[in-house]
Amino acid sequence: MSDSLPSNSKKTKSANSTNGRPKKPIWRFFEQGDEIDKGHYIATCLACKQTFRPGKTPVMEKHIMNNCSKVDHSICEAVIYMVEAHETREISSGANTKRQNSESDQVTLENFYENSDLSKE
Ligand SMILES: [Zn+2]
Numbered sequence: 242m243s244d245s246l247p248s249n250s251k252k253t254k255s256a257n258s259t260n261g262r263p264k265k266p267i268w269r270f271f272e273q274g275d276e277i278d279k280g281h282y283i284a285t286c287l288a289c290k291q292t293f294r295p296g297k298t299p300v301m302e303k304h305i306m307n308n309c310s311k312v313d314h315s316i317c318e319a320v321i322y323m324v325e326a327h328e329t330r331e332i333s334s335g336a337n338t339k340r341q342n343s344e345s346d347q348v349t350l351e352n353f354y355e356n357s358d359l360s361k362e
Pocket of ligand 1: 288
């Protein structure tokens with residue numbers, strides 16, 4: 242008696258396709274001002290009214306996490322959580338273009354011989 246289970250078609254939920262401009266969640270804590278460069282806007286911190294020209298996501302995140310003295314503690318924690326979450330996602334998806342891709346060039350002959358020495362018994 243064979244109980245054949247129907248193969249469970251696993252549907253991997255594709256990441257939320259953001260229609261239009263992908264607005265980073267950090268913008269919830271900033272006011273978006275004029276566009277001063279292509280895709281770059283003036284950002285004003287809602288808590289302390291500090292202005293960033295242009296408002297770049299890493300700078301804004303850093304401001305909330307480290308520099309903003311007026312931001313609510315819970316917001317600060319939320320941003321830290323958010324940043325950690327999206328950093329892990331970026332690394333695992335390989336979307337991070339800023340990785341040091343020179344790393345493979347650093348495999349020297351020395352390393353090569355060391356490795357082959359280790360692998361042969
Ligand atoms: Zn601030």
